[in-house]
Amino acid sequence: MIECPSCKHQEFVGTLYCSECGTRLVHTAPIGPTGQMFEVDTVDTADSSAPTGRGLAAGAIFGLRVVATGDMVSLVGRDNYTLGRAAGSQAIVPDVDLDTYGAQDQGISRLHAEIRLDESGMHVVDLDSVNGTLVNGKRLEPQEPAPLHHKDIIQLGHLKLQVVSRIRK
Amino acid sequence: MTDELDYYAILGVPRNASVEDIRRAYREAALRLHPDKNEGPDATELFLQVNKAYEVLSDRETRTAYDEELQSFEAEQLSKASFKATVVQSRRRLLSLDEPQVHYLLVDIEPSEGLPEARPAINLAVVIDRSTSMRGQRLDQLRTATLKILQRMNRGDNTSVVAFSDKAEVVVSPEQSRDISVARARLSLLQAGGGTEIGQGLRMGLDEIARNFSRAGVNHLILLTDGRTYGDENECIELADRSSLKGITIHGVGIGNDWSDRLLDDIATRTGGSVAFLDSPHAIVQVMEDIFEGLGRTVASRLRLEGSVAQQVDLRSSFRLLPEPMPMGDSLPMNLGHLPKDGLVRVLLEMVIHPIGKISELTLAHFTVDGDILGQGVTGVALPVQVKIPVSDEPDAEPPPEQITSALSQISLYRMQEKARHEAELGQSAQAARRLENLATQLLASGQRDLARAALSEADRLSHSRRLSSEGEKVLKYGTRALMLPARTGES
Numbered sequence: 241m242i243e244c245p246s247c248k249h250q251e252f253v254g255t256l257y258c259s260e261c262g263t264r265l266v267h268t269a270p271i272g273p274t275g276q277m278f279e280v281d282t283v284d285t286a287d288s289s290a291p292t293g294r295g296l297a298a299g300a301i302f303g304l305r306v307v308a309t310g311d312m313v314s315l316v317g318r319d320n321y322t323l324g325r326a327a328g329s330q331a332i333v334p335d336v337d338l339d340t341y342g343a344q345d346q347g348i349s350r351l352h353a354e355i356r357l358d359e360s361g362m363h364v365v366d367l368d369s370v371n372g373t374l375v376n377g378k379r380l381e382p383q384e385p386a387p388l389h390h391k392d393i394i395q396l397g398h399l400k401l402q403v404v405s406r407i408r409k
Numbered sequence: 410m411t412d413e414l415d416y417y418a419i420l421g422v423p424r425n426a427s428v429e430d431i432r433r434a435y436r437e438a439a440l441r442l443h444p445d446k447n448e449g450p451d452a453t454e455l456f457l458q459v460n461k462a463y464e465v466l467s468d469r470e471t472r473t474a475y476d477e478e479l480q481s482f483e484a485e486q487l488s489k490a491s492f493k494a495t496v497v498q499s500r501r502r503l504l505s506l507d508e509p510q511v512h513y514l515l516v517d518i519e520p521s522e523g524l525p526e527a528r529p530a531i532n533l534a535v536v537i538d539r540s541t542s543m544r545g546q547r548l549d550q551l552r553t554a555t556l557k558i559l560q561r562m563n564r565g566d567n568t569s570v571v572a573f574s575d576k577a578e579v580v581v582s583p584e585q586s587r588d589i590s591v592a593r594a595r596l597s598l599l600q601a602g603g604g605t606e607i608g609q610g611l612r613m614g615l616d617e618i619a620r621n622f623s624r625a626g627v628n629h630l631i632l633l634t635d636g637r638t639y640g641d642e643n644e645c646i647e648l649a650d651r652s653s654l655k656g657i658t659i660h661g662v663g664i665g666n667d668w669s670d671r672l673l674d675d676i677a678t679r680t681g682g683s684v685a686f687l688d689s690p691h692a693i694v695q696v697m698e699d700i701f702e703g704l705g706r707t708v709a710s711r712l713r714l715e716g717s718v719a720q721q722v723d724l725r726s727s728f729r730l731l732p733e734p735m736p737m738g739d740s741l742p743m744n745l746g747h748l749p750k751d752g753l754v755r756v757l758l759e760m761v762i763h764p765i766g767k768i769s770e771l772t773l774a775h776f777t778v779d780g781d782i783l784g785q786g787v788t789g790v791a792l793p794v795q796v797k798i799p800v801s802d803e804p805d806a807e808p809p810p811e812q813i814t815s816a817l818s819q820i821s822l823y824r825m826q827e828k829a830r831h832e833a834e835l836g837q838s839a840q841a842a843r844r845l846e847n848l849a850t851q852l853l854a855s856g857q858r859d860l861a862r863a864a865l866s867e868a869d870r871l872s873h874s875r876r877l878s879s880e881g882e883k884v885l886k887y888g889t890r891a892l893m894l895p896a897r898t899g900e901s
Binding site for chain 1: 809850
């Protein structure tokens with residue numbers, strides 16, 4: 241079984257949307273024997289910043305939660321993700337297209353920021369965006385990687401995203 | 410049909426079924442279809458087929474010979490099939506697990522090359538509810554809409570207009586419909602009055618179509634109603650099943666808030682049709698014209714997805730996404746209706762795969778896509794489709810294909826609405842209200858403000874009156890269903 245990060249409802253492995261709350265599910269690995277619940281609140285934040293790139297540790301859940309809507313955006317299978325907004329005719333397409341969340345009105349640039357994963361942890365880099373990137377309210381210098389942790393709030397323009405990074409124990 | 414029958418599909422068993430499974434399936438089918446019990450028009454033929462299938466499959470020697478024959482037959486058919494199918498899977502490999510897992514298939518069906526350009530003959534019945542509640546604007550708009558369709562008929566088309574209340578009558582026969590002034594006069598005699606017995610109207614409409622049934626054309630019934638049928642739901646369902654055997658598609662149009670959406674959906678799903686919801690009678694003319702225009706663009710009809718899934722697999726649900734979104738139930742065969750010119754029929758299948766343990770590959774299903782290419786006077790050549798997937802211990806790190814996630818994101822909204830309605834009916838109004846609020850959040854996130862507002866107002870109503878409004882139910886159901894159309898999902 242896998243578990244919805246939003247409402248904790250359990251679904252069969254391979255399910256893509258939670259049948260309870262409609263949240264997109266990002267898991268790739270089962271949470272273990274049926275009935276064994278993964279206690280989110282007991283996960284230590286420091287411990288949780290563990291994802292290291294392409295081969296995420298088994299049970300790692302990594303994604304961004306759109307604060308305004310509660311949607312989960314999955315980040316699986318790569319070691320870097322560009323965030324931005326796909327513009328119709330433009331050749332540049334970000335890995336994570338935030339257009340669904342009113343990216344234009346929120347002041348998000350086409351290539352706004354990038355999330356990188358490596359052995360030293362998770363980082364976010366502002367890609368010289370027009371309206372800037374903030375982490376927990378602190379504005380980043382363009383092109384300067386800033387460390388990320390579970391529950392951190394990344395703000396792109398006006399759009400707030402919360403980092404979800406958990407390891408099942 | 411094809412020269413070679415798929416005996417596995419006839420019995421509804423997977424190709425790797427055990428002798429015991431085949432025996433059980435045979436007994437069940439034989440009981441159901443026995444001529445003493447079943448009076449359906451094709452029951453005798455089906456009964457004979459089931460017997461033949463059992464005879465061949467129950468003996469190991471004949472079964473082995475048949476399997477070889479079937480394989481070479483299917484290989485040969487691939488090259489000359491009237492259709493081609495593309496299957497996209499949600500994962501590139503399954504996990505070898507000791508617990509169930511979910512897997513999705515997106516099946517696109519297109520005609521092969523070399524299709525006729527000509528518009529097919531249209532054999533249509535317009536079945537109109539003339540119960541008392543239809544009086545005034547509703548019936549006026551229907552007369553206008555029907556006349557417009559009659560004016561656009563080609564030579565070779567047949568249209569009957571049937572009206573029903575607690576009994577049915579042919580208002581305009583195909584002969585009368587060819588003379589517009591006669592048709593107009595006949596339609597003006599149509600007066601509202603009486604109850605609603607949909608079964609009466611359906612039966613007469615289907616008889617009219619059957620009389621002029623066209624193998625080379627489309628055979629279609631449009632049922633327009635604004636009320637609940639009076640005590641003949643089961644008869645309606647039987648008529649729908651009979652209609653699907655004959656290859657007649659039924660399109661439901663519900664006007665206002667008081668019609669039974671579940672019955673119309675059920676009828677339409679069984680026949681490969683679809684259902685439109687009109688909150689105002691002013692939309693009638695446009696909707697009828699669109700339906701008629703769509704029929705004229707049909708290049709293949711009576712499209713069916715047949716065959717069987719593997720023993721370890723259960724079909725949990727399915728949706729037709731194109732050309733018109735429609736929930737399709739959880740069993741094969743599935744009637745998919747008409748295939749439009751320059752278009753395709755797209756179906757999303759949700760499967761539950763039971764614990765599979767350590768195997769390296771699983772054949773999920775043997776499907777057959779069957780149907781008739783119109784205007785050729787011959788029946789189509791069915792396409793066999795085998796769906797396989799590797800099984801491994803390593804999860805697939807690649808994200809699922811975008812077409813599948815975008816379709817499922819819309820389907821999950823539709824499902825939430827269905828679930829909330831179910832909960833409200835069970836009296837769990839607090840839970841239903843919470844679900845509608847979640848739905849509203851998801852709708853807002855995808856830019857559907859009006860629908861989100863409707864969901865919120867129904868959530869509010871639930872906490873006050875503990876019930877959904879019958880208008881709200883329909884707005885949410887058909888609103889979220891319409892989201893599955895590709896224009897909205899942002900896919901070409």
